[in-house]
Amino acid sequence: MDPVNVLRQIALHLERSGEPTYRVRAFRNAAAVAADLPDGELARRVETGTLTELAGIGKTTAGVITEAVRGREPAYLTDLESRGAPGIPDGGPLYAALRGDCHTHSDWSDGGSSIEEMAEAARALGHEYLVLTDHSPRLTVARGLSADALRRQLDAVAECSERVAPLRILTGIEVDILDDGSLDQDPDLLDQLDVVVASVHSKLRMPAAEMTERMLTAVANPRVNILGHCTGRLVTGRGRPESQFDAEAVFAACRQFDVAVEINSRPERLDPPRRLLRLAQEAGCRFAVDTDAHAPGQLSWLPFGCVRASECGVTADRIVNTWTADELTSWAAPR
Numbered sequence: 475m476d477p478v479n480v481l482r483q484i485a486l487h488l489e490r491s492g493e494p495t496y497r498v499r500a501f502r503n504a505a506a507v508a509a510d511l512p513d514g515e516l517a518r519r520v521e522t523g524t525l526t527e528l529a530g531i532g533k534t535t536a537g538v539i540t541e542a543v544r545g546r547e548p549a550y551l552t553d554l555e556s557r558g559a560p561g562i563p564d565g566g567p568l569y570a571a572l573r574g575d576c577h578t579h580s581d582w583s584d585g586g587s588s589i590e591e592m593a594e595a596a597r598a599l600g601h602e603y604l605v606l607t608d609h610s611p612r613l614t615v616a617r618g619l620s621a622d623a624l625r626r627q628l629d630a631v632a633e634c635s636e637r638v639a640p641l642r643i644l645t646g647i648e649v650d651i652l653d654d655g656s657l658d659q660d661p662d663l664l665d666q667l668d669v670v671v672a673s674v675h676s677k678l679r680m681p682a683a684e685m686t687e688r689m690l691t692a693v694a695n696p697r698v699n700i701l702g703h704c705t706g707r708l709v710t711g712r713g714r715p716e717s718q719f720d721a722e723a724v725f726a727a728c729r730q731f732d733v734a735v736e737i738n739s740r741p742e743r744l745d746p747p748r749r750l751l752r753l754a755q756e757a758g759c760r761f762a763v764d765t766d767a768h769a770p771g772q773l774s775w776l777p778f779g780c781v782r783a784s785e786c787g788v789t790a791d792r793i794v795n796t797w798t799a800d801e802l803t804s805w806a807a808p809r
Contacts, residue, residue: 694731
């Protein structure tokens with residue numbers, strides 16, 4: 475067995491199960507260390523018992539590597555596979571209809587893995603495309619991309635795309651909606667992207683009238699394609715309350731300007747709440763069911779959003795990521 479692939483598979487299982495980041499990172503770091511070793515070095519260290527002398531490889535990861543090098547499926551991987559990913563539903567017909575994910579992050583901003591690792595995980599799930607939407611510059615806590623960094627990322631995506639075919643990596647951004655509703659990135663650069671997700675990340679407790687105007691201004695911007703996690707709520711841990719805004723007005727604007735309302739599948743978000751999702755459905759909005767994944771294993775969270783969509787009467791014909799990549803990018807092109 476390939477020990478590098480085994481370590482990465484374990485990391486994926488841990489991410490899907492919501493295990494702590496430090497535990498996932500231990501396996502990803504060990505995989506990176508093992509991948510960089512000269513040919514034969516890993517096997518030599520297994521035989522001499524010196525794996526743990528390498529920075530980034532501990533007792534547990536060394537055990538996994540040893541079993542894989544000796545041709546046995548590591549017990550750690552067997553146990554994870556037998557347990558499956560707790561709590562993740564199958565997603566039903568809506569999940570089967572999805573072709574890709576329109577909201578994902580890499581280590582270019584606050585994600586934990588490279589573009590290629592994210593793309594490989596999406597391909598393994600059977601996705602036809604992955605939209606890369608790292609953060610924009612104002613969100614410094616998430617290491618948002620400056621215009622120059624985003625331009626470099628476009629080159630990186632083009633270079634990576636050949637290696638992950640037939641999966642297509644579509645270029646994008648999760649652009650911050652600023653206080654006045656403007657977008658946190660060079661407009662000319664936004665025009666070069668395949669898909670633009672616009673989200674509020676700051677001043678989430680702004681008065682309702684001001685928040686409504688802020689969101690309406692962003693939705694009316696011809697470069698916005700998807701309104702991300704519209705209430706900004708968090709439903710786990712200490713939680714975070716919903717932002718207050720005139721949802722009827724915002725969803726009417728989404729319908730008017732053909733902006734999809736995101737159904738965010740992250741377990742700690744599940745945004746929008748069902749009552750607002752039903753309101754958007756009744757308003758005739760389009761939708762994008764996304765994971766907002768910050769790690770490869772989190773790409774498996776799409777079923778959470780699909781179940782909520784089904785519960786609220788959203789049908790596949792209203793979901794933009796049931797389209798092919800060409801159909802999606804044609805719809806999302808600057809208006």
